[in-house]
Amino acid sequence: MSETTLTKTKTYKIDEAHSSARFWVRHMMIAKVHGELSDITGTVNFDPSTPESTEFEVTINTATLTTANDQRDGHLKSADFLDVEHYPTITYKSKSVRKVGDEDFEVTGDLTLHGVTRELTLKTEVTPETLSPWGGYKIGVSASGMINREDFGMTWNQALEAGGFLVGKDINLQIDVELDRVDAA
Numbered sequence: 001m002s003e004t005t006l007t008k009t010k011t012y013k014i015d016e017a018h019s020s021a022r023f024w025v026r027h028m029m030i031a032k033v034h035g036e037l038s039d040i041t042g043t044v045n046f047d048p049s050t051p052e053s054t055e056f057e058v059t060i061n062t063a064t065l066t067t068a069n070d071q072r073d074g075h076l077k078s079a080d081f082l083d084v085e086h087y088p089t090i091t092y093k094s095k096s097v098r099k100v101g102d103e104d105f106e107v108t109g110d111l112t113l114h115g116v117t118r119e120l121t122l123k124t125e126v127t128p129e130t131l132s133p134w135g136g137y138k139i140g141v142s143a144s145g146m147i148n149r150e151d152f153g154m155t156w157n158q159a160l161e162a163g164g165f166l167v168g169k170d171i172n173l174q175i176d177v178e179l180d181r182v183d184a185a
Contacts (some may be wrong), residue, residue, distance in 0.1 A: 009047040013180050014044075020176055021175045023171050036066055037090070040058060044141075044162070044179055045057035050130065051098075052097050052099070061089060080156035081154050086115070090111070090112065096108045103155050105126060105128055106124070107121065108120070114154055118147070120147060126140070143174075143176075144174050146170055147173065148169050149169055
């Protein structure tokens with residue numbers, strides 16, 4: 001009996017063309033500024049019958065950050081924030097997965113951002129595997145969470161005359177990826 005038939009674990013690769021990581025943060029304590037990162041790569045080993053055994057690692061290219069404002073993007077890519085010259089990637093590596101509903105999971109992993117690694121738990125929804133009209137099998141994953149940017153050494157800010165700060169500390173995250181099954185079985 002081959003190893004493939006002994007396990008139901010399937011390997012998936014992130015479909016970069018159908019995946020993105022979005023975020024929003026408060027500006028001047030009143031408005032939400034939205035941004036996006038693309039160029040997301042990674043591999044997931046997943047068995048729906050034993051989701052707690054799921055393993056994955058995701059990498060995001062920090063230079064792909066965009067907020068639709070070139071001046072702001074330049075500042076966010078500078079040493080004040082992401083420092084893309086010294087920290088060209090963000091990584092997230094799984095530590096544990098816990099099923100909390102039919103398609104809902106809590107995923108805990110190590111997020112490495114700006115040279116700092118911290119544990120992060122994401123609320124995650126995983127769609128059932130489906131046959132692609134172009135061949136192969138796909139799964140969709142949506143994950144959300146929040147981090148404090150200061151926990152990752154990104155402490156730049158400016159006090160406002162009316163009180164408060166120019167840039168909020170909390171960064172709200174939404175990651176949506178489409179996964180292509182790598183193994184043919």
